[in-house]
Amino acid sequence: xxxxxxxxxxxxxxxxxxxxxxxxxxxxxxxxxxxxxxxxxxxxxxxxxxxxxxxxxxxxxxxxxxxxxxxxxxxxxxxxxxxxxxxxxxxxxxxxxxxxxxxxxxxxxxxxxxxxxxxxxxxxxxxxxxxxxxxxxxxxxxxxxxxxxxxxxxxxxxxxxxxxxxxxxxxxxxxxxxxxxxxxxxxxxxxxxxxxxxxxxxxxxxxxxxxxxxxxxxxxxxxxxxxxxxxxxxxxxxxxxxxxxxxxxxxxxxxxxxxxxxxxxxxxxxxxxxxxxxxxxxxxxxxxxxxxxxxxxxxxxxxxxxxxxxxxxxxxxxxxxxxxxxxxxxxxxxxxxxxxxxxxxxxxxxxxxxxxxxxxxxxxxxxxxxxxxxxxxxxxxx
Numbered sequence: 001x002x003x004x005x006x007x008x009x010x011x012x013x014x015x016x017x018x019x020x021x022x023x024x025x026x027x028x029x030x031x032x033x034x035x036x037x038x039x040x041x042x043x044x045x046x047x048x049x050x051x052x053x054x055x056x057x058x059x060x061x062x063x064x065x066x067x068x069x070x071x072x073x074x075x076x077x078x079x080x081x082x083x084x085x086x087x088x089x090x091x092x093x094x095x096x097x098x099x100x101x102x103x104x105x106x107x108x109x110x111x112x113x114x115x116x117x118x119x120x121x122x123x124x125x126x127x128x129x130x131x132x133x134x135x136x137x138x139x140x141x142x143x144x145x146x147x148x149x150x151x152x153x154x155x156x157x158x159x160x161x162x163x164x165x166x167x168x169x170x171x172x173x174x175x176x177x178x179x180x181x182x183x184x185x186x187x188x189x190x191x192x193x194x195x196x197x198x199x200x201x202x203x204x205x206x207x208x209x210x211x212x213x214x215x216x217x218x219x220x221x222x223x224x225x226x227x228x229x230x231x232x233x234x235x236x237x238x239x240x241x242x243x244x245x246x247x248x249x250x251x252x253x254x255x256x257x258x259x260x261x262x263x264x265x266x267x268x269x270x271x272x273x274x275x276x277x278x279x280x281x282x283x284x285x286x287x288x289x290x291x292x293x294x295x296x297x298x299x300x301x302x303x304x305x306x307x308x309x310x311x312x313x314x315x316x317x318x319x320x321x322x323x324x325x326x327x328x329x330x331x332x333x334x335x336x337x338x339x340x341x342x343x344x345x346x347x348x349x350x351x352x353x354x355x356x357x358x359x360x361x362x363x364x365x366x367x368x369x370x371x372x373x374x375x376x377x378x379x380x381x382x
Contacts (some may be wrong), residue, residue, distance in 0.1 A: 149209025184315020194234025
């Protein structure tokens with residue numbers, strides 16, 4: 001249950017009232033000045049919830065080990081008086097990938113509140129699927145809560161907020177919501193300037209409502225998403241994606257993208273039907289009886305006519321969740337409905353080699369399946 005939901009209408013009214021007062025007082029007198037005032041007012045509504053996050057050292061590592069990306073701090077969003085802090089997992093992902101060999105968690109994490117107070121925090125869980133991390137900082141309390149925004153709409157204002165340059169002053173970048181349902185359905189896309197300066201901070205609407213959390217999602221070549229911001233492309237994990245998974249994160253459960261273990265055809269993902277070309281030996285779909293040549297025609301009872309449709313339907317699901325697929329069997333053309341439990345991509349060496357052999361036939365999507373290469377994120381229908 002969202003502790004700030006009851007204040008949604010009040011925040012909207014306050015935003016409207018602020019604009020009216022600015023207009024009546026004649027501060028600047030023009031539309032650009034009114035817009036600037038609205039952006040500053042939006043940031044002010046979340047200011048007490050926006051904190052600086054610094055990871056220091058590596059547990060079990062040498063004192064010289066550095067964890068902070070580029071030696072700099074990140075931003076976090078303080079959720080409530082219970083000390084929960086959301087931030088980006090940027091800089092933590094590589095450590096997590098090496099966790100099979102040793103403990104690569106931060107030796108220490110510090111958050112700095114807007115008043116300059118510094119508090120220790122601990123890493124509770126990572127959502128590897130959405131590149132976010134949950135921290136706990138005892139004693140951290142915002143002056144007032146933030147208000148989640150309604151789902152973003154392409155074309156609406158978007159304000160990315162960070163607190164890295166100065167503890168007592170927020171950094172702002174302004175743009176619009178460029179697209180929704182991006183990165184296999186988990187993110188909003190924005191042209192507001194996104195960089196390590198605001199990774200982990202909120203993306204706001206013009207009323208100060210939180211649309212999502214800014215984080216670098218995987219970009220071309222699996223670069224962790226940092227390559228996108230130089231092209232004017234930024235992502236924020238949609239708030240509804242975060243909110244529904246908070247209970248699991250608060251219980252200390254790491255989340256991973258659901259893995260089906262299927263190879264789909266090459267070609268345009270917008271025009272190519274999702275016909276199974278290959279299956280990993282440990283594929284949940286194979287274990288449920290699917291075979292090469294079967295066509296995936298529905299996911300969760302929603303029709304899928306292309307690889308793109310399939311990816312968008314499956315992309316939001318995490319490992320361990322149930323997924324219902326309808327197959328049109330190659331033999332006889334009959335339809336079969338199967339239920340599978342999505343897996344986490346195999347991590348043992350032998351399975352990795354097999355997965356790599358399978359995956360070379362196509363690009364790996366965030367849902368962990370081998371598919372045809374996707375076009376530029378600004379391409380049609382993306």
